[in-house]
Amino acid sequence: MALLRRETLVTGQLLRLVLLHTAWEVGSGQVRYSLPEESKHGTFVGRLAQDLGLEVSELVSRMFRMVSKGRGDYFEVNLQSGVLFVKSPVDREEVCGQSPLCAIDLEVIVDKPLRIFHVQVEIQDINDNAPVFPVNELNLFISESTLPGSRFPGEGAFDADIGTNSLLTYKLSSNEFFTLDVQKKNDKSKSAELVLRKALDREEIPLHNLLLTATDRGKPELTGTVQLVITVLDVNDNAPVFGQSVYEVSVTENTTVGELVVKLNATDLDEGINKDIAYYFNILSDPEVKDMFSIDSHTGEIRIKGELDFEGTKLYEIQVQATDEGHAPMVGHCKILVEVLDVNDNVPELAVTSLYLPVLEDAPLGTVVALISVSDRDSGDNGKVTCSIPPDMPFQLVSTFKNYHSVVLAEAVDRERVSEYKILVTARDEGAPSLSASSSILVPIADVNDNAPAFPQPVYTVFVKENNRPGAHLLSVSASDPDVRENAFVSYSVVERSVGEQQPVSSYISVHSESGHIYGLQPFDYEELQVLQFQVSARDAGFPFLCGNVTVQLFVLDENDNAPAVSPPGSGRGSPGPELVPLSAGAGHVVGKVRAVDADSGYNAWLRYEVQEAGAAGPFRVGVYSGEISTTRALEEADGPSQRLVILVKDHGEPALSATATVSLSLVESPQAVKWDSRQRVGSERPLVDMNVSLMIAICSLSGLFVLVIVVYVGLRCHPGPEVMCGPGKATVVCSSEVGSWSYSQRQSQNLCVREVTAKNDLMVFSPNVPHSSGNVGIEKPQQELTLKSSAVVSQMTESLFGNICML
Template structure:
């Protein structure tokens, strides 16, 4: 009959109770709200964004979110207006049972920067549970001998609500025999009972049916009823009585089954069967599965199930002692069993990752993750301390009760350690203590902080000239310690000018492989050394790079034939013509063939050979093997043809050798046919001869000085080379001069080449290459005779041929 009234009153009470409290405690950083249970979806709870000091516009950009441990999604936040509202049905009894306090703990998390707020919503009880009796009907056996004011205990009702909503009052249906005695707070031992107002007469009233109504203190009140069936018995005028009306026992949780709780003893002053007592359990509160048993005859109460302090801390056991009289009489007592806590629950650790992976440039004191711990035990058994794996660049900081932050403690370097395996250990204060661990894998994200690096700063590359276009000459390789795109290296030329042309017209580098290609044939005679840089850049933002120097030496090949230097405009082509007097003696130099070779080294070392005359006739002339000087082998006579045609073969020492042929035309004249010179001419000739003699003296002195300086340089270089300590490989520029030993004792200089010589044993040096050809015995003898004849013939005269040979 109260259903419609209850719904209307509930609605009114819900609207009136929707007054919320948001209070900041000084220094605590918490917000408290009051929430009525059974509030509908969408019910306003509070302006949480405003209470936390956050702007509405920054809720979404800062990833505003709410987490509730173990409470599901009872509360939700509207990110548009910052209002906290009820998202689903809240049943206080389901959440907290009969606990005096019932709170929903929320964690409010925002990023950029990371902030964590703790919010508690206290669920206020409403009167939504009526009083409930454990039995639909209670039977009382009352002897007619009972005197007025006798008391008969009744089992009261229970209410799942708390506070005023659970404060019960009782009403008894109208009757003339019994009144209701209510329990009071001042006397805990006082029980709900019936009081006999008027003596019973079984013959008049053998049975009584009463209605007991229990009403709670809520507004509107809710009620529950139980039928009392009173049977009036014949006289058995002594009830069994316990030594105490209440017993208090302390028992450790997790006590083994069959553990003795208490041994009850009730006595009956009657005799015979009226004094024989049996025991029975009337009720166990809180109700639920039977955790205790009572032996019918001995009165021993024993454990029958698993006791859990975290589930219930106190049990109320109502025991009835009944005699065997006719009618039987009963006595009652209450056993209060207090459960003591044991350290039987290990801590629980929950890690919430917030900022993973962590960039290696993250600043210390940055929050990486949130850690929450809990322990269902109480007292010291529930006090938890957190610790972290040692020797890691992280630490744990306490932010609130049972809440911690995993914080970066020092700088990270992904190249040294890319992943950290952390173990968070939570240990309670019990004895022995229990612990729990949680593993956290923190990955370090790469930052582009390493430039590509080459194995060495400079490379020397040897390339033969006349290479095919596009040939691969070298491969550069750089290594980057970073990861992914930060380690992706690309290569490029550092552009510069090589003479009048761009470097990119000579070489190119493949951007991915680092292979260096020659784009065109290289010419040693045009370019001996090509020095340039290759740049390596990674793909990071911003990119980092480094350069390496390549020294490409173009090696000479014998691709240039000797070139003759003939008299005439521009060293004109044709034959070399010379007038020779028949009076000259053996060994007299009559002409000299000059030739040069654009190559270098052995490829430019020239030798001269006189081709056999046509018809096999022996010529009275010969040519110096390395000087190109044409001299007589004997005295000339009238039998020698007046015009001599000589073919001189000029050959280099390359592989294969290249040659050129010079034609020398000699005209023999008799001394009597030579025109006489005038006195002025004679005087001029005498002066010229004296001047040439002086020049010969100076040239000999100069050659000796140069030879001495060369020997001294070689000795000094050898001494320094032997005394210098070994060092790392170095490359240095040099300007070597290739010197060839002449068969006649003079020095013939090849073209000068600029070349860098790399050595792993010392600093850069300039090498002197001296070629001393091995001659066959007959040729060596011939050359010796040639040298002797050249030195003894006309010592006082210096012909134009001799001057040309010296020059």
Template sequence: MLFSRLQGLRAQRLLLFSLLLLTAWEAGSGQLHYSVPEEAKHGTFVGRIAQDLGLELAELVPRLFRVASKDRGDLLEVNLQNGILFVNSRIDREELCGRSAECSIHLEVIVDRPLQVFHVEVKVKDINDNPPVFKGPEQRIFIPENRQLDSRFPLEGAVDADIGANSLLTYTLSPTDYFSLKVETTEELSKSLSLELRKSLDREETPELQLFLTATDGGKPELEGRIRLQITVLDVNDNAPLFDQAVYRAQLVESTAKGTLVTTLNASDADEGVNGEVVFSFGNDISLDVQEKFKVDSISGEIRVVGDLDYEKTKSYEIQVKAVDKGTPPMSNHCKVLVKVLDINDNAPELAITSLSLPIKENAPLSTVIALIKVSDLDSGVNGQVTCSLTPHVPFKLMSTFKNYYSLVLDSALDRETTADYKVVVTARDGGSPSLWATASVSVEVADVNDNAPAFAQPEYTVFVKENNPPGSHIFTVSAMDVDAQENALVSYSLVERRVGERLLSSYVSVHAESGKVFALQPLDHEELELLQFQVSARDAGVPSLGSNVTLQVFVLDENDNAPTLLPHGTVGAGSSVSELVPRSVGSGHVVTKVRAVDTDSGYNAWLSYELQHAVGSRSPFRVGLYTGEISTTRSLDEVDAARQRLIVLVKDHGEPALTTTVTVLVSLVENSQAPKTSSRALVDATGHEASLVTVNVYLIIAICAVSSLLVLTLLLYTALRCSAMSPGGACAPGKPMLVCSSAVGSWSYSQQRRQRCALERVHPRPTSWPSAPAYPKVLNQQKRDNHP
């Protein structure tokens, strides 16, 4: 006994091993195929799914390897340690697929980073685990004794829940001389069983017969079911109703209204009277579904629709109808009604969007998978053929990856600064007429990358700042915009360090890293530095960081902070007082001497005027030129004029407020005989004046050369900076920088065309008391000639 049990266990293991060896898989159109027998035990090996998909075991967990199924998801499972697909719970093919010829479990295997989806089909193989089953323990058959030989009496067959060879039933009848078993098979209908009378019956001799009908399936091992046939021999009503055809056929669309006539049965009975009256009814083995959908009129034989038909649930109905007469005992006959349900387009497509990979970076490569889309339609044929389309004018497209599976992929480049979010609408439309459609929307957010550098409104700014500004004063604010988002748009500012003369730029100005405010760290001196040109850099916080520069030209405006200074040459020195001898015989307009002074300021602040400070009540015979500084007589000298004249000359600039200096000229009136000799004085004056002129001319030439060199250098530097700020085309086209004049009350702007005028008016504003416009340059030129002989 123990040996036979071990033999059986070994045979079962060999059978299971053989089934596993026959498990076939293939990678076709992105799908794996496996097979597993139903009722397999927990842990039964199905396939090495990780290996077959080309995945490494070490990457299953990091890449979020997971299995999803639209069927029962607990039937199969994957061991993430070894990548083996195994049976997780009991698989009953009959429960899963009913009597469908094909039974498969469809799995979706999804891995991330990058997103991939695989389709796995596990075919469930049928085993012979269901025996044939009859509806009841027995069937009662009433046969009149006068029935002719070869008469047939229908029997109800058995049902096997298995499929294929396991459900192929063969019937055997227990031995008897009176009946033989007839089995009729067609391609469309199930087997029809009947007893054929082979020997005449005699109720008085044999009133009852008890036979057994056995149904055996084609499985290995074979399973069988049995029913008892209880045959009663009748003595009366020896003609059964007869249908005009054995099978009635009808076709109905699934939208057929209730009350629609399916067919009309016609049965006749050769008997007369009550024995010939026929009553129609459904067979005893009719299903509840048929009873809910159809109804037969017992008198007329009309079969009508009483329920809703649905092609997607049931495609055909096989109805057994019985005709029974009213004889005693009643006699009956059977026929079959085959109703085929025709499909109409009554189901819209269904969309399911899964495995979203959002947001997507704006620099994502083309064909990046964004989402997986599954479509389905319960209709069949053309009505179930679904096509998908996208919202027009979006940078995405649909790619068919498998039957009814699509991937939403990137089709063209993205730019978050242009469009930061897309609402993608997927439309699924079937091929019916009229077609039905469904939509699903996906909001695709575009993630920012640092692809835009901060940009200034213009490449160059010109700023005017008054000299002697307080240390730390705000002179300008630079601002750059970055169209990126978050940290990629966070801009910080810094100086582009360089040397200004002997000092670093950072000793003059600084810039606030966050606000972009530019501050003067020390008082600026127009006489020391007229133009301070530098660059400010703006960089974002992206990785890698991007940046750009802007040029600032800071012109230091002059203030009246220097008083006039007397020149130490000429007939009047730089002392507090000067003595001059004037003959009394000179007439009106005689030039006594000339006061010369300069102002280190510029423009209006350096324009000097001269005037005499008269004593109270005195009437001086002298005057001083307003702009020339020449002291001359206003009239002929009289004897009454004092011999010593004290003239105080006030030299004043035109600044606000004006600064002044004074010089005292002592004029002694002498007689002609006391006047110095002309030749001697002239020689001394000529010698001294000539020496003074030589010295002044040398200084003047040096100053002019220095100023000219500085001007040329400034122009060359300005041109080079302008060219470097232009586009890479190589041409230095004139730009349109903004001119910003900074003052105590605020800032204002002028166009590039008015820059020269703005600078001139700020340096040399025209007062109301000045001469007319043509006379102003003449006065300045005259003053330069007077002050610099």
């Protein structure tokens, strides 16, 4: 309505101006022109000279000139044509402003005669000015709590043009919150008010940009715009909001203290202090949560505060609230689920729940030894546990059911070989890196009586001198039993058998049942018993009991307890008498022989003959080992009719025993005596010659056999032969020379042959040469025993040969 009133007013004013101008022209005779503003230079205005009644040709001569009245030099006259034209464009708004009538007055002066003319050039308005708002951008601040229908006045646009060119219409850009209400203040002024038609929400649209357009009614229409920037002022009507209502976070249990778990970011659609947020644990949160985690109230960072332990707590539920700092603070909530991930930080645990010990060494395979339970507080692969035991043991690990394993017997065990086993059970998890734990199980093996007592050697050999003291300790045998306790308690006894003329072994010796000491019950007599062989039995106390036997060979050593016994000369021919020696006997003539025997053997039976008083022997001598009495030179009458010789016979024992024989020799010259003596000599020398030949053959044979004995002996040293059974035997027959001896025995247990080469052969009888024992206690003689065994082989080959020779 205001715009309409303004248009009516302008139209009336223009009409009055036109009427007034017409009347002025008629009354004053002025020239009036009309020109649109902004006409260009040279634009034709009018034929000024002609309209003033002036001759064009006189313009110069009459000094034609035109003066503008203070409005600027906009026009110019062409003196040759008398035309008024535009010298410079005229801006009506600049020249006249908002005046409805705008004219430029010109005075034209000519001389001859002087005349002054008034010329008026009306500047007509064109729509060359668009509406203009006071500002290009108008900022409005409206609270989001403003109610719909509220009005907000605004300034209208200004148009420098006049008339219809200055009549404006307003238009607001399309929006759903505001509308435009144009108010006409008066005929010339209008105002546009903004009206809020919908409640604002700053959090939805914090800023509204609207365009207000003013359009004039000129031809063409021109417009002006102003940018309305409407800022919605915040009120604390929004609570902080987290990005998620529930946060799910995973951390490993070995996460260090101070490590960031999660950074919360709550947003508040408000602004200013209304959007400033502080973070806190909910007041109802579990105290354990506050002990394990901390929260930064400004940044919302939740960090590790305590030591996490998957085995203690696997999941934490943290309630967090975000509070803004506006008036009447608003609060937002969220939940953080912190899952604690397991790491392999727990070693497996081993527990022996049952032990079935000890294990009998004859226990059947599959016998359960121990029951083991394993566990691991970790989870997943970290909690999967495998068990193992060393492979070099007679046991096996068997999985019975979950987390339980049995140690069972997989191979036969022998307590005597291994009395106990230390089983190292190792449990290892499958984590990375894996952890392991070990536990030792000591498994003792219980004994059963599966071993008989055993002696360290198959045969014991002992040498005992004859005439030993009754009850003397001879030797000790000892058997060992690898079992234990009563299974290893050994008692000894002699295995009864007959010796000699049905005499039991127990009559000769006794064995102590606990110590194994062997004692002699009676003195031994070498001349009656040379070897006593018996067995000793060792028996344990197990059930059932087991036994072991050993052979004992007891060799009786000869003592020099028998003196030589001398046979009287001539005892072989009947009654004793003197030996007749012819005076014609030359040197070396055998006149007789002393015969003696010794019941002992060896050196104790080796006899030596000598004249007791060497100075009284005269022309006679006696063979040292043969006992033959022979002449040392030819006999003489000066030697007397008879000689008496005392022959001393003694053995080689320690101490030596001896006997004497008295030999009477009669020197005769009777041919009958000589003949008898010759017969005697022939009869005595021939056997001696034969005997010497036989001895030479025997010695040669014995030399070869001796080499054989050495070979056999070496072989037996490398390969022990079978045992030789011994028993009582016959007396030993010995052949000897002055420097050595050889022997032959019919006993199978002892055979000894020693040979020495001599120039002269004698004959004697003695027992085997066996080394003396240093005491009553038996001493083992493996080498002597082997020599005796070898001699037994040789004796069987030479029995027939040497027996006959030695009996001569």
